[in-house]
Amino acid sequence: MADQHAPLRARRRAETQRTIQVHAVRLFAERGYDATTMADVAAAAGVSPMTVYRHFPTKEDLVLVDQHARLVAERIVASSAEQPLVRRIGSALIDSAAMLTGGDPESRRFLLARLRLMISTPALRARHLDNHYALQQAIVDALDGDAADPDTAFHVQVVASACLAALHTALVRWAVDDGRTELSGLIAKALAAAFGDDAVENRAGRTV
Structure with a gap:
């Protein structure tokens, strides 16, 4: 039992x-x-x-442990395989950010404080890079990149890495803005800047 x-x-x-x-x-x-x-x-x-x-x-x-990779992977698995990779990954990043920052103000302040520590503390910056790679691998696994042929797996890894570079830029901007700007919106703007305006759709189905 x-x-x-x-x-x-x-x-x-x-x-x-x-x-x-x-x-x-x-x-x-x-x-x-x-x-x-x-x-x-x-x-x-x-x-x-x-x-x-x-x-x-x-x-x-104490600073770096979180559930971000799990949330992103779950949303990628639930997305349609007919969508372009950038849109599947980008939407997962945007949705998970909205969930993590859309709670009570105390949770938002906690996330902002964690992010500032990651950016400003040398020992944490090194470990944050490890987390970055772990998130990339979670994305690749969710897309079955490891099970595909080498060229396809490489393509998935490149797209995931580029999306995470856009995510990092949005996170730094969010910290500079003291959390006043909506993080999910910043991520969408960063992805659009990197991949084009049609790379990300908002929840109403219109391109960002």
């Missing part, structure tokens, strides 16, 4: 992880990333240091 308590445990684990991460990002923003220890984060979150390490094995993970 399947464990009926598994969903509850998973939800509690996600809540604990979120609480720890929120306190960590707040402390990093207030005190500085290098000046804040894992023990400081544990004390602020009201948990033991062992609990922090169980959820976040490294200090960098």
Whole structure:
């Protein structure tokens, strides 16, 4: 028999992880990333240091761990294979950004603080590049790029990489704008600038 308590445990684990991460990002923003220890984060979150390490094995993970790759992959899988690659990937990036930033103001401020830390902290910039590659691989996997012939797989990788370059530019602009501009709109503009005005459709079906 399947464990009926598994969903509850998973939800509690996600809540604990979120609480720890929120306190960590707040402390990093207030005190500085290098000046804040894992023990400081544990004390602020009201948990033991062992609990922090169980959820976040490294200090960098406190900032960088998120669900972005999963959200993007899910949307690509759900999209029509008849659409151009750029539109499938771009729409997934736009929709996932809208979901992540469309919640309460507190969540939006948290995401903005995380992004600023990634941009301004040298140790996090290096790990952020790893996340970038992980997101690219999640996109390729969602499009079955690895199972295709080498030329097709290469094409998928190139398009995914170009889309993520546009995403990065939009994220930096969002941080510079202090989150005042809608992130999903910035991503759409960046994709249109890179691939042309017909590369992305808005939700009403009109080109951006």
